[in-house]
Amino acid sequence: MFGTRTSAFLKLSKRDLKYDFPASIVVFLVALPLCLGIAMTSGAPLFAGILTGIIGGLVVASVSGSPLSVSGPAAGLTVIVLGSIEKLGAYETFILAVMIAGVIQLILGIVKAGMIGNYFPSSVILGMLAAIGITIILKQIPLAFGMTETHAFELDNGGGIAAFTDTIFSSINWGATLICLLSLAVLIFWPNIKKLNKVPAPLIVVLLGVGLGYAFQGTSLALNPDHFVSIPVVSSIAEFKGLFIFPDFTQILNKEVWIVAITIAIIASLETLLSIEAVDKIDPLKRNSPTNRELVAQGIGNMTSGFLGGLPMTSVIVRSSANANAGGRTRQSAMLHAVWLLLALLAIPSIINLIPLAGLAAILLHTGYKLAKPALFKQMLGKGLDQFIPFFVTVAAVVFTDLLTGVGVGILVATFYILRANMHNAYQFNIKPTEVEDNSVAVLTLAEEVTFLNKAPIQEKLYNLPKNVKSILIDGHRSKFIDKDVIDVIKDFEQNAISKGLEIELNDVTYKKRKRSNKSPFKKKKHKLQKVV
Known part of the structure; x- marks a missing residue:
């Protein structure tokens, strides 16, 4: 099904490599802390987070048709993963569920269920992006100030606001704060420096953080071990195999x-389709990703991840947006x-563990700001x-609840406005004066599609005609479909108008079914073109 085209995706393009190589480093620097943080929050081994990121890059990207999407463990699934591991009682049982979820996604892709992503309003998608940006910023603020203890945010009942403020300031690590502020300055100003900006700003941030973390040792700005990245250190092939x-x-x-x-398959698929839609909107080249193929790719990815002990994955908007903002062009x-994640795990875990979390927090703060x-x-x-x-309701709902709940609320609000617009577009209404004084003609022309949703505005308009209207024309000749409920309203009004001595004329106002045709206009057009050629 995809074999012929997939093989071409595995070939590196020298033309795009100059864009993709630096972008991959940026995505790696963003993905590394996310993989570790999501695994830790999900109650899974830290290795599972990195493994999922590697599979998302190597397996999913090679099958996917999205040029900028980057897959990996998703923050939106952490609560579900944590609860599922506890519910099933063993991690080995949970990853079996991840494998089965992958199979379900594969089937969804084959039966072309990816089209549902096209029905999400753009205002909701943009709201989702902005909300994710705000969530990223909120999540990274504690790390930006070196706060590693959650009790720093608890209000002391005995001391009130003053004690609360003192607790916060006593929890701040000023070394981590300085690293974050300098890193943000680099991210903002470095791209504007000619010639030097060819080196990715996030790479400079990492080097700066490692240098300052070393320089602060033995001073009042010294960082604690909790302020650094922590990935498993593998010293042999046997130890590496033991991680699976x-x-x-x-x-x-x-x-x-x-x-x-089934729960993971449905939620992961929806998150992926939303992310793919959002990524296409921020793609500078405005390319369109095949959603059915993306579900197939995600299914294969989750089957692989589950089999090797990884977490469920989705297309992740944070990494994907970082990829787009860094100038990435292709998969x-x-x-x-993913290659950099694997090399970091195998070759330089000790060096990676020298990176301060405050520097990585700055990268994510900058990414979050661009989204929101x-x-x-x-x-x-x-x-x-x-x-x-x-848009705003989606932002607020996602920030205060979760991704899917927020998007659902946003869709409901957007649907309300769509229905309201549809109700007011059901007819055209005009009043035409006649030669006789105080004797006007009201003309109500029905639209092409008149559904039961249009019943209320039509009824309201008919029963609230101006007093000078003595004749009414209801014209349905343009309509291809008129709902039975609307016909009933018009017939009832006809009787009411006659009883009041008003003149009323109905032009082609009858129940009309939607016509279905098996003939395709595209086939006819194609036939004519071939004939001309």
């Missing part, structure tokens, strides 16, 4: 495993970032309230 965990296939008939698998950047910059809110407000309100 394999599914417990004896639980294949366990009902709970299948419930978890090479996603595949190369104030200019976007101003742009959406300029498009009108019917676009801004669903």
Whole structure:
């Protein structure tokens, strides 16, 4: 099905490599802390997070048709993963569910279920992007100030606000804060320096962080071990093999495993489709990713991840947006970032562990700002309230709940505005004066499609005619479909008008079914073109 085209994707393009290579380093620097953080939050081994990132880059990117999407463990699934591991009782049982979820996604792709992503309003997608940006910023603020203890944010009942403030300031590590601020300055100003900007700014941030972390040792700005990245150190092939965990296939008939698998498959697929839609919007070349193929790629990725002991994965908007912002052009950047993850795990784990989390937090803060910059809110407000309100509601709902709940709320609000616009576009209404004084003619022309949703506005308009209207014409000759409920309203009004002595005329106002045709206009057009040639 995809074999002929997939082989071409594995070939590196020298033309795009100059863009994809530096972008892959940026994505790697963003992905590394995310892989570790998501694994830790999910209650899974840290190796599982990195492994999922590697599979997302090498396996999914080689099959996917999206040029900028980067897959890996998703923050939106952490709560589900944590609860599922506890529910199933063993990690080996959980990764069996991940494998089954991959099979379900593969089937969804084959039956072309990816089209559902096209029905999400753009205001909701942009709201999702902005909300993710805000969430990233909120999550990284503690790391930016070197706060590693959650009790720093708890209010002391005995001391009130003063004690709360003192607790926060006593928890700040000023060395980590300085690293973060300098890193942000590099990210903002480095790209504007000619010639030097060929070196990726995030790489400079990492080098700066490692240097300052070393320089601060033995001073009041010294960092604690908790302020640095921590990945497993592998010293032999045997130790590397020992990191892999394999599914417990004896639980294949366990009902709970299948419930978890179906849940993960549905949520991961929806998150992926939303992310793919969002990534296409920020693609400078405005390419269109094949969604069915993406589901197939995600299915193969999750099957592989589950078999080797990894976490469930999706297309991740944070890494994908970092890829786009860094100038990535093709899937090479996603595949190369996976190579850097693998090399970091095998060759230089000790060096990676020298990177301060505050420097990586600065990279994510910068990425979050680009997703949720104030200019976007101003742009959406300029498009009108019917676009801004669903956008803003989506932002608020995602920030205060979770990704899927927030998007669901946003879609409901957007649907309300769509239905409201549809209700008011059901007819055209004009009042034409006649030669007789105080004797006007009201003409109500029905639209091409008149559904039951249009019943209320039509009824309201008919029963609230101006007093000078003595004649009414209801014209349905343009309509291809008129719902039975609307016909009933018009017939009832006809009787009401006659009883009041009004003249009323109905022009082609009858129940009309939607006509279905098996003939394709495209086939006819193609035939004519061939005939001309």
